Structure formats: structure tokens, C-alpha cells
Amino acid sequence: MLDNISLLGLAPFLNVQLLLDGLLIGALFALSAYGLALVWGVMNVKNLAQGDFVIMGGYIAVVFAQNDIHPIIALPVAAVIMFAFGWLLYITIIKRVIERDLFTSLLATFGIAIVLAQGLNLAFGPDVQVAESGFPTLILFDGNVTLSQAKLIAFGLAAILATGLIIFMKKSRMGQAIRATAQDARAAKVMGIDTEKVYAFTFSLNAAICGAAGVLIAMVWVIQPFFGITHSIRSFVIVTAAGFGNLPGVIMAGLGLGAMEQFSGFILGAEFQQATVVGVLIAVLIWRQVQQNKHRQVVE
Amino acid sequence: MMNKFTLYGCTLAFGILGPILFPAYISQITILWLMVVFALTWDIMGGQMGYNSLGNILFFGVGMYVCAIVQVGMYYDVAQYTAHSGAVKVHFTTAQYFTGLAFGTIAAALVSSLLAVAFGWIVFSLRGPYFAIGTLGVAIAAGELMGTWDYVGGGGGMSLPGFPGESDGSAFFYIAMFTLAIATFLFLRWLYASRFSLAINAIRDDEEKAEGMGIQTKRYKTVAWSISAFFLGISGAIFGNMTGFIEPLEVAFPTVTFGIFMVLMALLGGKGTLWGPIVGAILFHVIKELTWTYLLGWQWIALGALIVINVVFFQQGIVGWMQDKWPEKFGIEVDTQLGVEDTKQTEAVK
Numbered sequence: 345m346l347d348n349i350s351l352l353g354l355a356p357f358l359n360v361q362l363l364l365d366g367l368l369i370g371a372l373f374a375l376s377a378y379g380l381a382l383v384w385g386v387m388n389v390k391n392l393a394q395g396d397f398v399i400m401g402g403y404i405a406v407v408f409a410q411n412d413i414h415p416i417i418a419l420p421v422a423a424v425i426m427f428a429f430g431w432l433l434y435i436t437i438i439k440r441v442i443e444r445d446l447f448t449s450l451l452a453t454f455g456i457a458i459v460l461a462q463g464l465n466l467a468f469g470p471d472v473q474v475a476e477s478g479f480p481t482l483i484l485f486d487g488n489v490t491l492s493q494a495k496l497i498a499f500g501l502a503a504i505l506a507t508g509l510i511i512f513m514k515k516s517r518m519g520q521a522i523r524a525t526a527q528d529a530r531a532a533k534v535m536g537i538d539t540e541k542v543y544a545f546t547f548s549l550n551a552a553i554c555g556a557a558g559v560l561i562a563m564v565w566v567i568q569p570f571f572g573i574t575h576s577i578r579s580f581v582i583v584t585a586a587g588f589g590n591l592p593g594v595i596m597a598g599l600g601l602g603a604m605e606q607f608s609g610f611i612l613g614a615e616f617q618q619a620t621v622v623g624v625l626i627a628v629l630i631w632r633q634v635q636q637n638k639h640r641q642v643v644e
Numbered sequence: 645m646m647n648k649f650t651l652y653g654c655t656l657a658f659g660i661l662g663p664i665l666f667p668a669y670i671s672q673i674t675i676l677w678l679m680v681v682f683a684l685t686w687d688i689m690g691g692q693m694g695y696n697s698l699g700n701i702l703f704f705g706v707g708m709y710v711c712a713i714v715q716v717g718m719y720y721d722v723a724q725y726t727a728h729s730g731a732v733k734v735h736f737t738t739a740q741y742f743t744g745l746a747f748g749t750i751a752a753a754l755v756s757s758l759l760a761v762a763f764g765w766i767v768f769s770l771r772g773p774y775f776a777i778g779t780l781g782v783a784i785a786a787g788e789l790m791g792t793w794d795y796v797g798g799g800g801g802m803s804l805p806g807f808p809g810e811s812d813g814s815a816f817f818y819i820a821m822f823t824l825a826i827a828t829f830l831f832l833r834w835l836y837a838s839r840f841s842l843a844i845n846a847i848r849d850d851e852e853k854a855e856g857m858g859i860q861t862k863r864y865k866t867v868a869w870s871i872s873a874f875f876l877g878i879s880g881a882i883f884g885n886m887t888g889f890i891e892p893l894e895v896a897f898p899t900v901t902f903g904i905f906m907v908l909m910a911l912l913g914g915k916g917t918l919w920g921p922i923v924g925a926i927l928f929h930v931i932k933e934l935t936w937t938y939l940l941g942w943q944w945i946a947l948g949a950l951i952v953i954n955v956v957f958f959q960q961g962i963v964g965w966m967q968d969k970w971p972e973k974f975g976i977e978v979d980t981q982l983g984v985e986d987t988k989q990t991e992a993v994k
Contacts (some may be wrong), residue, residue, distance in 0.1 A: 448956070455952035550858055
């Protein structure tokens with residue numbers, strides 16, 4: 345472990361490499377975390393199937409790549425398919441858990457996560473897969489840092505998607521309705537907003553965002569049916585660290601988590617990567633709690 | 645009262661006669677009692693106290709490893725034992741085996757309880773869903789970290805001393821597990837009739853108010869968790885020896901199997917009741933064995949669907965539903981007039 349740290353000190357380009365990889369991947373984490381923030385903030389549903397939506401999107405890209413269609417084309421397709429899937433899930437299950445206590449949504453979505461992960465396992469097998477995009481790898485700083493173009497393109501697409509979402513939430517009629525419902529569902533209802541429809545749309549939108557993020561992740565990284573839970577935990581880490589209505593916070597936390605994972609994976613070894621995510625989660629939870637306790641004392 | 649004695653009689657008769665009548669299924673019935681212990685211990689926190697832990701499996705795994713380390717460590721060097729598994733000839737005499745097992749089990753129970761106190765200090769400041777996710781995280785992390793610890797064999801796991809004599813010890817472990825299930829049940833029956841249960845029920849209903857009424861909530865929560873950890877630690881010690889080989893992800897910290905089963909069983913039977921977890925555990929175990937046998941490959945889908953249906957449509961569970969339906973059988977007195985007004989009021993408030 346100490347050897348690895350001193351190695352980082354000796355080879356500054358290694359830091360650049362890790363940081364770059366982490367930030368580019370982190371942007372994709374931020375995307376699915378934003379979806380979770382949306383669902384959590386608007387409907388108070390804690391979606392543990394978030395990561396499995398991502399993986400589902402990823403497999404759509406893999407299927408495209410296997411049939412010699414460029415996985416980039418899978419992006420809109422996955423978004424549309426996942427949107428429909430989210431809607432279906434909403435009317436069958438999620439609709440019934442919105443008004444219930446906190447644990448219900450958590451456990452129900454956990455059940456969904458198990459079904460999805462296992463369904464994907466039956467359909468595609470337990471192997472690790474990649475959607476080959478065929479983009480070349482760039483070499484920077486005299487060959488000290490490599491950067492796959494796919495990662496850059498994925499980063500760019502994630503940024504475009506996020507910008508599109510912000511504009512959608514700010515300007516469109518539906519976006520305004522969603523924000524109104526998040527502020528006060530009852531008042532929104534009184535004002536004539538069909539909150540039921542808003543909920544259905546929010547959940548489907550979340551699924552679509554996750555699907556899109558999944559396509560990008562399958563292009564630049566690997567997917568496997570059981571990676572979903574780690575992605576879910578990542579989203580939870582980011583959202584709990586950043587808060588709901590705080591998009592800049594979500595982006596910062598996403599990038600930070602991506603970078604942190606890369607560094608800890610290098611310093612401690614790859615087998616600690618998942619433990620790092622979980623460790624960060626616990627640290628964030630405790631930190632939030634300490635802050636809340638401070639707040640409570642002030643109120644008293 | 646009559647009803648209750650038949651219930652106890654039937655359970656006891658099944659526990660004693662079951663393995664004698666169906667010797668081929670003895671390990672399945674042992675696991676059934678393990679499931680009963682799981683559901684009962686989960687319910688202390690989840691049902692009675694309203695703290696839905698998704699990470700109780702942590703104590704099962706910790707108990708298993710602590711017992712193994714003590715058992716081996718009393719006579720051999722553990723690091724050497726795990727490093728040369730199979731290469732070094734190890735032999736435990738009958739006396740050595742049982743003293744090791746006894747001390748190992750005691751150590752497992754104590755270390756698990758102490759760990760619950762230590763972790764409780766951290767996670768009990770979390771509430772609601774944060775608590776559930778936090779405990780889930782702790783359990784997953786424990787499994788991952790255990791897999792990197794070479795002293796106990798890392799991801800490869802370690803094998804435990806074989807049961808002495810000719811038999812494979814299934815009868816011995818059956819009796820141990822059955823006794824543990826009964827002990828857990830009797831202890832909880834006593835506990836739920838005491839003031840302790842009033843306090844933890846108050847925490848479930850409204851923690852702020854309970855604190856306001858002078859209940860030391862943090863202390864009660866910690867004690868409740870260490871009670872469940874105590875029994876889970878013992879169950880882990882027994883199960884580890886029964887399997888004979890332990891490994892971090894599948895045997896000791898199976899968060900997505902046993903860890904979720906405990907929640908599901910308690911919910912299925914009816915959380916917050918004494919008999920609910922037992923009914924749930926028995927029903928669940930039967931369903932699980934059937935789906936695992938006849939729906940191979942689809943069993944997880946069936947399991948996930950069961951979770952969703954149970955949580956979304958039938959959350960009060962079987963015993964909870966029976967309590968609603970025939971409250972007088974459970975000794976609950978309902979003033980119907982008042983009851984109706986009460987529900988109206990709460991609905992208006994909502």
C-alpha cells in the first residue's frame with residue numbers, strides 16, 4: 345500500500361491518469377444519481393433498483409454492439425425502452441408504495457432489483473461484457489497518459505444530457521409540474537396538476553436517464569448482471585452527500601466519487617473498490633448525521 | 645390458553661420427531677431452525693423497535709469466523725493452518741473438538757454482542773431508510789474486507805475441524821440448532837413481556853416522544869441490537885461447523901441471500917409479533933425449498949417477486965392479518981366505537 349502511494353509521488357502522470365479516468369467515469373455516476381435525486385425528492389421513493397436500470401441500459405448497448413450496430417445509436421433507443429419500462433413498473437408497483445412508510449419503497453425496489461439482476465443473468469449469462477465502440481485511444485503527455493476517446497465522448501454526451509435535463513426541468517410545462525409537486529404535492533394538486541401523472545413521468549424519466557447512463561457505462565467500462573447493487577449504492581452515496589434539489593452538488597459528488605474510487609483502487613488494490621464505495625457511503629451518512637445533530641441543537 | 649399449548653406441543657413434537665421420521669431431510673430441518681432464529685432476531689429490531697436493519701447478517705458471519713479462529717487457534721497457529729489448508733496434517737481429538745467448539749461458540753456470542761455495541765454507536769444516529777442503507781453497507785463491506793484478510797484464508801475461505809468419530813455430526817448440530825431456536829424463542833417471549841418491550845415499542849412508535857418521556861433510547865437500541873447479535877453469533881458458530889467450510893461471500897456474509905431472507909421471513913409472518921417470524925420462517929423455508937427444487941434458475945425471480953408482493957400488498961403479514969381479523973384470540977381488546985373514531989381522526993390528519 346505504501347509502495348503504491350510513493351509510486352504516485354514518483355510518477356505525477358499517474359495521478360493525472362487516475363484523476364482523468366475517475367472524473368470521466370464519475371460524470372456517468374452523477375447522471376444516474378441525478379435520476380435518483382429526482383425520484384427521491386419528488387416521490388419520496390428510495391429506488392434500490394437504480395443500478396439495475398443502469399445495467400439494463402448497458403445490455404441494450406451490448407446487444408446493439410453484438411449485432412454490428414454502433415452502441416451510440418443505442419443511447420436514444422435505451423432511453424425510450426427504459427422510459428416505457430419505468431412507466432410499466434410505476435403502474436404495477438411503484439404507484440402503491442409512494443404513500444407508504446420509508447422502508448416499504450426501499451424493500452419493494454430491492455425486490456425489483458433482485459428480479460432484474462437475475463432476469464439479466466438468465467438472458468445474458470454471468471460474464472462481464474463490454475459494448476465495443478471502436479473509438480481509438482488518445483495518447484497524451486508523451487505517452488504517459490492514455491485516454492480512450494470513448495470516455496471523452498461519453499463524458500460529452502453525459503454533459504449534453506444533463507444540460508438538456510436542466511433546461512427541461514426549468515422551461516417545459518412538465519418540468520415545472522414536477523418541481524411544483526416536489527415542493528408541495530398537495531398544493532400542486534389544488535392548482536390542477538395531475539400529480540399521479542407527474543409521478544409516473546418522473547419515475548419513467550429516471551429510468552430513461554439510467555438507461556442512457558448505462559449505455560455510456562457499457563461503452564467505457566464493463567457491465568455484469570450483478571453490478572447493479574454497486575451502482576445503486578453509488579447513487580445513494582452521491583445523493584446523500586449532495587442533497588436532492590442540488591444539481592451542481594450531485595455533479596461534484598459524482599466526479600469526486602469517481603476519482604476517489606480510482607485512487608483507492610490503485611492504492612489499496614482493485615478488490616477494495618466496492619468496499620471503498622460502501623465506506624464512503626457510511627462516512628457520508630455519519631457526516632450528515634453529525635450535521636443534523638448540530639442543527640437540532642441549534643433549534644433547541 | 646388451550647390453543648397455545650397445542651401450538652407449543654406441535655412445534656416441540658415436530659422438532660423432536662421430524663428428523664427421526666425424515667432422516668434424509670435432517671439438514672433441511674436444521675436450516676429451518678436457523679431460519680427461525682434469523683427471523684426472530686431480526687424482529688427484535690425491525691418489528692419491535694422499528695429499526696429495519698438490512699445488515700444483521702454481519703453478526704452471523706462474525707460469529708462464524710470468531711468461532712473458527714478460536715477453535716483452530718486453541719491448538720494450532722491459525723495463519724499456518726489457513727495458509728497450508730490440507731497440506732498440514734491436523735488432528736483434533738474428541739475432547740479438543742468439543743472444548744474448542746464450546747469456547748468458540750461463547751466467544752462468537754460475546755464478540756458479536758460487543759461488535760453490535762460498537763457499530764450501534766455509529767449507525768444508531770441514522771434514522772429510517774438511512775439506517776437500512778447504512779447497515780446494508782456495513783454488511784457488504786464486512787464481507788469484502790474479510791475476503792482480503794489472509795489470516796483467515798481470504799477469499800478462499802478456511803475449512804473447519806471435522807466432526808470426530810464416524811458420524812458427520814448432523815444429529816449433533818441439529819440438536820444444537822433446535823436448542824438455540826427454542827432458547828431464542830423463550831428468551832424473546834420473556835423479553836417481550838417485560839418493560840423492555842414497552843420501551844422499544846415506544847421507540848418504534850415515536851422516538852422523539854419516547855426520548856421526551858425519559859427513555860434512554862440509545863441505550864435500549866444498543867441493548868436490543870446486541871441481543872440479536874448474541875443469538876446470531878451463536879447461530880453462525882453452529883452453522884459454520886455444520887457446513888465444515890467457511891468463505892466470506894457465500895457462507896459467512898451472504899447479504900443478498902440469508903441477509904434478505906431474515907427481513908422477508910419476518911415480514912411474511914407478520915413483524916412485531918412473537919409468532920409471526922416463526923410462521924414466516926417455516927412458510928418461507930418451505931416455499932424456498934420448493935422453488936429451489938422445481939424452478940431452478942428462476943428461483944431468484946420468484947424470490948424477488950415474493951418480496952415485492954409481500955411488501956406492497958400484504959405488509960402486515962400472516963399473523964398480523966390474523967390479529968386484525970380475530971383480535972380477541974390474541975388477547976387484544978378492541979373498543980370498536982373508539983377504534984372507528986380513531987381511524988377517522990388519523991385519516992383526517994393525514
